[in-house]
Each structure stands twice: as structure tokens, then as C-alpha cells.
Amino acid sequence: MKGNLNLIIEQSRLLKAIARNWAFCFLIFFVVLFSFTGKGFLSIVNFQNIVHLSVIAMFMAAAETFVIISGGIDLSVGFVMGLSSVTAGKIIQTLFNSGNYSVGVCILIGSVIALVVSLIPGLISGIMIAKFKVPPFIATLGMWGITNGIALKICEGFPVASLPDALTKIGNGYTIYFKKGSGINFFSLPEGVANNQIREYLRLIPISFIIIFIVIFVLRHILNNTTFGQHTYAIGGNEDAAIRSGINVQKHIIKIYMLSAFIAGMAGVFNVFQTGIGNFTTFGAMYELFGVAAVVIGGASLMGGKGRLLASIIGVLLIAVLENGLLISGVEPFYRYIAVGFLLILAIVIDQLFPDLF
Amino acid sequence: MQSLMTQKNKDLLLKIGKQWAVIFFVAEIIFFGLTAKGFFTVNVFQIVLFFGTAVMLMAVAELFVIITGGIDLSVGYVMGLSTIIATKLIVYFSASGMPEFWGIFFGIIITLVLGLIPGLINGLLVSRLNVPPFIATFSMLGISHGVSELLLTEGAAKNLPHLANVIGNGHFLYFVKGGGFSFFARPEVARGVKVFELFPNVVVITLIIVAIFAFVLSKTVFGIHTYAIGGNEDSAIRSGINVKNHITKIYMLSSLLASSAGVIYMLKYVTGKADAGASLLLDSIAAVVIGGACLTGGKGTVWRTILGAVIIAVLETGLRILGIPTFDKYIMVGVILILAVLIDRIFPETTYKE
Numbered sequence: 001m002k003g004n005l006n007l008i009i010e011q012s013r014l015l016k017a018i019a020r021n022w023a024f025c026f027l028i029f030f031v032v033l034f035s036f037t038g039k040g041f042l043s044i045v046n047f048q049n050i051v052h053l054s055v056i057a058m059f060m061a062a063a064e065t066f067v068i069i070s071g072g073i074d075l076s077v078g079f080v081m082g083l084s085s086v087t088a089g090k091i092i093q094t095l096f097n098s099g100n101y102s103v104g105v106c107i108l109i110g111s112v113i114a115l116v117v118s119l120i121p122g123l124i125s126g127i128m129i130a131k132f133k134v135p136p137f138i139a140t141l142g143m144w145g146i147t148n149g150i151a152l153k154i155c156e157g158f159p160v161a162s163l164p165d166a167l168t169k170i171g172n173g174y175t176i177y178f179k180k181g182s183g184i185n186f187f188s189l190p191e192g193v194a195n196n197q198i199r200e201y202l203r204l205i206p207i208s209f210i211i212i213f214i215v216i217f218v219l220r221h222i223l224n225n226t227t228f229g230q231h232t233y234a235i236g237g238n239e240d241a242a243i244r245s246g247i248n249v250q251k252h253i254i255k256i257y258m259l260s261a262f263i264a265g266m267a268g269v270f271n272v273f274q275t276g277i278g279n280f281t282t283f284g285a286m287y288e289l290f291g292v293a294a295v296v297i298g299g300a301s302l303m304g305g306k307g308r309l310l311a312s313i314i315g316v317l318l319i320a321v322l323e324n325g326l327l328i329s330g331v332e333p334f335y336r337y338i339a340v341g342f343l344l345i346l347a348i349v350i351d352q353l354f355p356d357l358f
Numbered sequence: 359m360q361s362l363m364t365q366k367n368k369d370l371l372l373k374i375g376k377q378w379a380v381i382f383f384v385a386e387i388i389f390f391g392l393t394a395k396g397f398f399t400v401n402v403f404q405i406v407l408f409f410g411t412a413v414m415l416m417a418v419a420e421l422f423v424i425i426t427g428g429i430d431l432s433v434g435y436v437m438g439l440s441t442i443i444a445t446k447l448i449v450y451f452s453a454s455g456m457p458e459f460w461g462i463f464f465g466i467i468i469t470l471v472l473g474l475i476p477g478l479i480n481g482l483l484v485s486r487l488n489v490p491p492f493i494a495t496f497s498m499l500g501i502s503h504g505v506s507e508l509l510l511t512e513g514a515a516k517n518l519p520h521l522a523n524v525i526g527n528g529h530f531l532y533f534v535k536g537g538g539f540s541f542f543a544r545p546e547v548a549r550g551v552k553v554f555e556l557f558p559n560v561v562v563i564t565l566i567i568v569a570i571f572a573f574v575l576s577k578t579v580f581g582i583h584t585y586a587i588g589g590n591e592d593s594a595i596r597s598g599i600n601v602k603n604h605i606t607k608i609y610m611l612s613s614l615l616a617s618s619a620g621v622i623y624m625l626k627y628v629t630g631k632a633d634a635g636a637s638l639l640l641d642s643i644a645a646v647v648i649g650g651a652c653l654t655g656g657k658g659t660v661w662r663t664i665l666g667a668v669i670i671a672v673l674e675t676g677l678r679i680l681g682i683p684t685f686d687k688y689i690m691v692g693v694i695l696i697l698a699v700l701i702d703r704i705f706p707e708t709t710y711k712e
Contacts, residue, residue, distance in 0.1 A: 073492070128696060128699075128700075132699075132700055132703050133703060134696065134699045134700065134703065135653045135654070135699070137429070137653060138643075138647060138653060138695060138696070138699050139696065139699070141640060141643060141644075141692075141695065142692040142693070142695040142696035142699075143692065144640060144692065145640050145644075145688040145689060145691045145692030145693075145695065146688070146689050146692035146693060148685075148688045149685045149686060149687070149688035149689030149690075149692065150685075150689060152683075152685035152688070153683075153685045153686070153689075156683075157683065157685065283633065283636040283637045284633050284636055289431070289496055289499070292492075292493075292496070293496065296493055302490050302492060302493065332507075332508060332511060334503075334504045334505075334507035334508050334511075335504060335508075336504070337500035337501065337503045337504035337507070338500060338501045338504035338505070340497070340500050341496075341497035341498065341499075341500040341501040341504075342497070342501075344493050344496065344497045344500075345483060345487075345489060345493070345494065345497050347493075348487070348489045348490070348493055348494075349487060349489070352487065352488055352489075
């Protein structure tokens with residue numbers, strides 16, 4: 001039966017494409033479904049919100065994609081993000097309060113330092129995994145605790161608040177503001193319009209879209225078109241063969257974990273822009289696990305060697321649409337945890353049934 | 359002669375490597391004894407064990423799974439779910455007129471039985487559908503979190519009968535100087551007379567459970583099969599072990615232990631909380647790894663795991679006495695975890711198997 005099914009799918013290109021991209025088909029299915037069940041689901045504003053709110057999850061999934069393709073796992077991304085967010089927040093706050101620097105300089109310095117700091121946990125877990133052969137699960141779980149502790153120490157247990165307003169103006173800004181009769185404005189509301197009138201304007205293309213689009217584009221290029229990406233797949237597929245074909249596997253693995261931590265760091269900096277405060281990560285957030293979930297839903301295998309960046313992003317969107325749609329349809333939001341659980345199991349079962357698809 | 363010396367040195371080094379967790383534990387106790395005022399009292403040790411109960415149970419749950427080469431991410435939220443189920447059931451029973459004791463008794467029994475379900479599903483997914491343990495148990499983490507939040511939408515889990523508090527925060531033995539002993543119930547004494555409290559009930563219950571599972575792992579066929587599966591699954595299959603059933607049982611056992619941790623939490627704090635065990639994932643896995651187990655399976659013992667759990671519990675209490683915020687605990691646990699694995703790498707012959 002299973003063999004027959006495989007054969008049928010092998011023969012039909014269309015079916016093969018559907019089975020290969022089942023997450024995308026599910027995404028479309030849910031969008032259509034919720035358009036009927038949820039009032040207000042099918043609107044540009046709502047779709048923009050869904051993507052805007054899942055940008056952080058997309059960063060996480062992108063980070064996990066690289067690590068998982070190489071055959072590892074990175075549990076520390078969520079707390080590295082918290083560390084980076086708190087670091088950026090603290091530095092911006094300190095510089096801003098000292099009054100010696102302009103807002104732009106403060107934000108720039110804070111973001112750059114946070115990004116550099118976020119490389120450190122990646123470097124350490126990379127060295128432990130590559131040189132000392134510590135299992136990735138343990139090494140990054142250790143980092144999970146360490147980065148969380150350091151982030152909490154930096155901010156002393158409270159979010160870093162009272163940062164310049166410019167942050168949220170960028171993080172939550174839109175490219176186009178449009179109102180019938182008063183024309184189009186780019187990047188900010190027209191002069192003299194108060195913030196409470198913002199609802200009268202149709203806002204299009206959040207700035208976060210542009211940021212995440214560029215990031216994904218660059219990362220996808222790295223993964224698909226460069227030697228770095230090729231080697232990542234090679235190491236995940238068969239580490240021994242990769243070593244024999246002359247790849248410096250240890251160095252490469254260190255780089256992958258640094259890249260993963262760096263992407264998590266970008267998520268942290270973005271988080272400061274989005275919320276206007278430096279947030280530490282709470283235990284319940286489980287960014288890392290939802291990141292892994294999105295990657296697995298996107299068809300990657302935890303054994304390594306398999307995975308596509310865009311498919312992981314589809315995985316994130318699937319979870320986000322499910323969450324948003326259930327909420328708008330009036331279902332208790334907690335069903336989302338349950339739904340993600342089922343999606344994950346489904347992903348694995350599909351992967352097991354058709355191992356040759358990806 | 360020279361080579362003998364180096365051999366001797368090597369043996370010594372190996373011995374130290376083998377016992378590093380014990381050495382670390384002693385060093386930790388001495389450190390806190392010197393720096394933290396009032397650390398060396400019976401009360402503090404009881405507090406360490408009292409707050410360590412959850413970590414101990416979760417670590418033993420994790421140990422069984424890790425010995426078979428798997429991992430169980432769901433223990434924390436299964437524990438949370440159990441606190442809520444137990445609280446709601448007991449409140450319901452006592453509202454329907456059942457005597458307090460029997461309400462608590464049946465509430466706990468039903469909770470423990472229900473606590474087997476997540477493990478059953480995990481086990482079936484892992485053993486029959488070949489879902490990687492990481493994914494299967496993560497799905498179960500989400501599902502149990504969702505279910506507990508759903509249960510909480512009808513109102514918080516609280517208002518347990520007073521008896522729960524008496525059991526959870528009471529002690530096994532009380533004595534008054536010159537006044538004799540009394541079991542379970544605090545003696546009525548005049549104001550100002552000091553009552554010594556020994557053996558908190560929850561610690562006694564936890565240690566009994568742990569002892570049972572230590573016996574199961576080291577002395578029964580079930581335990582031997584567990585090691586066999588973790589050591590080499592293929593040869594376990596060939597030697598006639600029903601590996602699929604055994605793995606299902608292991609995950610059921612793990613979630614049973616997690617839900618007993620939930621019941622104990624419910625007795626201690628007299629409430630139910632969805633994220634009661636959320637932060638314990640790191641602690642429990644760390645305890646297992648400090649205890650010398652290895653994530654690839656086949657290694658680890660219960661008592662060493664308990665030592666790992668106690669190391670973490672002492673750290674937590676010691677830091678609290680020193681007035682250092684708990685943030686440092688996360689850092690320390692992370693560092694110790696990594697240290698444990700590094701030592702395992704440097705002395706590969708040192709790890710344990712019974």
C-alpha cells in the first residue's frame with residue numbers, strides 16, 4: 001500500500017510537488033478556511049500584522065535552518081536573542097541618557113555592540129561542539145542557561161525601558177501612508193497629524209517586511225549559491241565524507257553556530273526596535289522550540305542534510321496564520337499549542353511515508 | 359619504574375575524574391559553609407531537599423528516557439498539567455461533599471493515572487511511528503501546555519482544602535525538648551517553646567519514589583532491558599526484547615514521574631500552575647548529565663542523578679542565602695552542565711553503568 005502510494009506519487013509531477021510542499025498547501029488551505037470562519041481575517045491589514053508579528057520567529061527559524069541542516073540543533077537562540085535585546089537596550093539607554101550623542105548614533109552603537117556580543121555564545125557552543133565533540137543539544141542547553149542568566153543580570157530582572165521613541169518609529173513604521181483625499185506619504189505620517197488619527201490612514205508595507213526580506217534573501221543566497229551553503233549540506237549529509245573531501249568541518253561548524261547566534265542577535269536588536277524596550281526572554285516563550293518546529297514543518301530532518309530556508313519561513317507563517325486565524329474565529333488561543341503539536345507530528349509522518357521527496 | 363609512576367598517576371587522575379561530581383558536591387558544601395552564614399544547619403539541608411523534590415523526580419524521569427537514547431522535553435508541562443488536574447479534582451471532590459482525605463487521595467490517584475496518557479502518546483509516536491523523540495515530546499509539550507491553559511479558562515486552580523497544605527508543608531516527625539515526639543501533627547505547645555521539625559513529608563515521599571525507581575533500574579529485568587536498548591538497539595531486538603513496547607513503557611514512566619512531581623508541587627504550593635515546571639527542563643537534564651549519563655544512551659544511574667539534582671538544589675539555596683539573585687543560578691547550572699560533558703569527553707572510561 002505504502003509502496004503503491006509512493007509509486008503513484010513518483011509518477012505524477014503535480015502530486016509530487018504537492019507532497020513536497022504540503023506545508024504551503026496547508027497554508028493556503030488555512031487562509032481560505034479562516035477567510036470564511038473569521039470576520040476580518042481576509043484583509044491586508046491583518047495579513048500585514050501576521051507577518052509583522054512573526055518576524056522574530058522567522059529570524060529564529062532561519063537560524064535553526066542552518067544548524068539543523070548541518071545535523072545539529074541550537075537551543076540557545078531564544079535566550080541569545082534576549083541577551084542581544086537587553087544589551088542593545090542597556091547601551092542605547094546609557095548613551096541616550098548621557099546626552100552626549102545624537103539618537104541615531106546611540107541606536108547604531110547599541111545595535112552593533114549587541115550583534116557583536118551575540119556572536120560570543122555561538123563561538124563558544126561552536127568550539128565545544130566541533131573541537132570537544134560535546135553533543136549540540138547539551139552545549140547549546142548550557143548556553144541556554146548561561147545567556148539567560150547574563151541577560152537577566154544585565155537588566156537586573158526588569159525590561160530596559162525609557163529608550164528613544166525613534167526606535168519604535170522605525171520598528172513599527174510603514175513605508176507608505178495613504179489616505180483618500182490627502183495623498184500618499186512615505187515613511188512617516190504627514191506633518192501635523194497626531195498619533196491618535198493613525199487609524200484613518202491605510203498603512204502599507206511595514207519597514208519590518210523590508211528588513212526581513214533582505215535578511216532572508218541574503219541567507220537564502222548563502223545557503224543555496226555559495227560554497228558555505230554547499231558545505232553545510234555536505235556536513236549534514238555525511239560528516240565523514242565531508243572531512244575526506246577536504247572541508248574543514250570543525251571550522252565550518254563553529255561558523256554555523258556563530259551564524260545562528262548572529263541571526264538570533266539580529267532578532268534581539270529587531271525586538272528592541274519593535275517593542276521600544278530591551279526584553280529578556282521568558283521561559284515560557286520557547287522561541288527555540290517553535291523555531292525548530294517551523295523548520296521541521298518545512299520539511300527539514302533533524303538528522304541533517306535536508307532543509308530549505310523558504311520552506312522554514314512557510315513553516316513560521318503556517319504557525320502564525322493558525323494562531324491568528326483561530327483567535328479571529330473565536331477559538332481559545334491555547335489551541336494553538338495543540339495545533340502546532342499536531343502539525344509537527346504530521347510533518348514527521350509525511351516525511352517518514354515519502355522519504356524520497358525532499 | 360617511571361612507567362609505573364605514570365600509570366599510578368593516571369589511575370589517580372581517573373579516580374578523580376570518576377568521582378568529580380562527588381568532589382564538586384563536597385567543594386560546593388564547603389564553599390557555602392564558609393561563605394553563607396547559617397548554611398550548616400539541619401533546617402537548611404531540609405530546605406534544600408524540600409525545594410529539590412521536583413528536580414529529583416524530573417531528573418529520574420529524564421534519566422530513564424536518556425538511558426534509552428531518547429529525550430523527553432514534555433516533562434515540565436506534563437508536571438504543570440498535573441498540578442492543575444490534581445487541584446481541580448480535589449476542589450471538585452471536596453465541594454461535592456467527600457471527606458478531605460479521600461478527596462485528596464482519589465484526586466491524586468486519578469491525576470497519576472491521567473499522567474500516563476501523555477507518555478503513552480509519546481511512546482507510541484516514538485516507537486511505532488519512528489518520530490524522533492525531540493519532536494514527539496515537543497509536540498506533547500505544546501499539547502499539554504494548551505490543555506492546561508484550557509482547563510484554567512474556567513477559573514484558576516486554587517482553594518485546596520487545608521489538609522493538602524498540612525500534608526505538603528508538614529513534617530514526618532516533630533519533637534519538643536523534654537516533651538517527646540509526635541508524628542505528622544505539630545504538637546500543641548506554649549508560645550516560645552521550640553519545636554524541632556524533621557523530615558518534610560514531601561521529601562520522604564520523593565525519596566521513597568526515587569528508591570523504588572533506583573531498584574527498578576538496577577535490579578529488575580525492566581532496568582536491564584532499558585540499558586540494553588540504550589547500549590545497542592539492534593542487539594536488544596535480536597536478543598528478543600520487545601523494544602517497541604519497552605520504549606512505550608519508558609515514556610509512560612517518565613510522564614508518570616513528571617505528574618507525581620506535579621502532585622507534590624500541588625501539595626507544597628497549594629495551587630496549580632501551567633508553567634510550574636517550565637524552567638525545570640534545563641535543571642533535570644543537567645542533573646542527569648552531571649550524574650554521568652550520556653545523551654547517546656546506555657549509561658547513568660539513579661543515585662548519581664540524584665546527586666546531580668542535589669548539587670543544583672544546594673547551589674540554588676546557597677546562592678539565595680548569600681543574597682545573590684537567582685539569575686546566577688542559570689549561569690552556574692549552564693557552566694556545570696558543560697563542565698560535566700567536557701569531563702565525560704576527557705575521561706571516557708569514567709562513566710557509569712550498573
